[in-house]
Amino acid sequence: NAGVTQTPKFQVLKTGQSMTLQCAQDMNHEYMSWYRQDPGMGLRLIHYSVGAGITDQGEVPNGYNVSRSTTEDFPLRLLSAAPSQTSVYFCASISRAAAGELFFGEGSRLTVL
Amino acid sequence: GENVEQHPSTLSVQEGDSAVIKCTYSDSASNYFPWYKQELGKRPQLIIDIRSNVGEKKDQRIAVTLNKTAKHFSLHITETQPEDSAVYFCAARAGFQKLVFGTGTRLLVSP
Numbered sequence: 001n002a003g004v005t006q007t008p009k010f011q012v013l014k015t016g017q018s019m020t021l022q023c024a025q026d027m028n029h030e031y032m033s034w035y036r037q038d039p040g041m042g043l044r045l046i047h048y049s050v051g052a053g054i055t056d057q058g059e060v061p062n063g064y065n066v067s068r069s070t071t072e073d074f075p076l077r078l079l080s081a082a083p084s085q086t087s088v089y090f091c092a093s094i095s096r097a098a099a100g101e102l103f104f105g106e107g108s109r110l111t112v113l
Numbered sequence: 114g115e116n117v118e119q120h121p122s123t124l125s126v127q128e129g130d131s132a133v134i135k136c137t138y139s140d141s142a143s144n145y146f147p148w149y150k151q152e153l154g155k156r157p158q159l160i161i162d163i164r165s166n167v168g169e170k171k172d173q174r175i176a177v178t179l180n181k182t183a184k185h186f187s188l189h190i191t192e193t194q195p196e197d198s199a200v201y202f203c204a205a206r207a208g209f210q211k212l213v214f215g216t217g218t219r220l221l222v223s224p
Binding site: 033035040041042043044045048058059090100101102104105106107 | 114119122145147155156157158159162202211212213214215216217
């Protein structure tokens with residue numbers, strides 16, 4: 001039982017490049033989400049999903065796309081990276097039945113030059 | 114939507130002292146209030162949580178209090194130790210909706 005797995009852990013991009021941050025969970029959790037963490041701003045919700053085929057926007061969705069084709073996977077896509085997207089990204093999941101603790105992945109540090 | 118404010122942004126205490134971190138929330142429908150601890154370079158980890166039907170919860174040296182009328186909740190750490198040094202985040206959520214975090218408190222415990 002690996003929990004929430006994110007890849008890659010580190011990535012450097014040039015402005016305008018695209019990439020996908022991968023997130024997978026093996027706990028059969030319905031709810032998955034992506035947060036970005038910036039100094040002094042805490043954790044801000046980018047997108048979330050309450051189940052396969054359902055996604056919605058969080059606080060800071062601009063510049064990011066998501067999809068949820070399976071319960072296990074919730075990739076985050078940057079279509080045209082900008083320096084403002086330099087951040088640490090966390091994927092997290094929660095069980096609807098538990099409706100409690102949010103389980104975080106280890107994080108992905110992204111630098112956009 | 115929900116808005117969570119957290120204070121102070123930094124807190125320095127001597128080992129053995131108590132530390133208190135305070136949060137306020139805006140959505141009266143919020144009913145779940147967790148606290149996360151994040152060590153440098155690590156993921157946030159849940160340390161304690163409280164639901165709206167409870168006013169206080171303790172777990173060894175940490176406790177959380179909730180005042181629904183005033184819409185604020187607090188984290189109390191007693192007998193602080195150097196390993197308590199970390200960034201602490203409060204959060205609030207209504208039902209199974211999105212969890213909204215505060216901006217974090219950097220706690221430094223000096224030996």
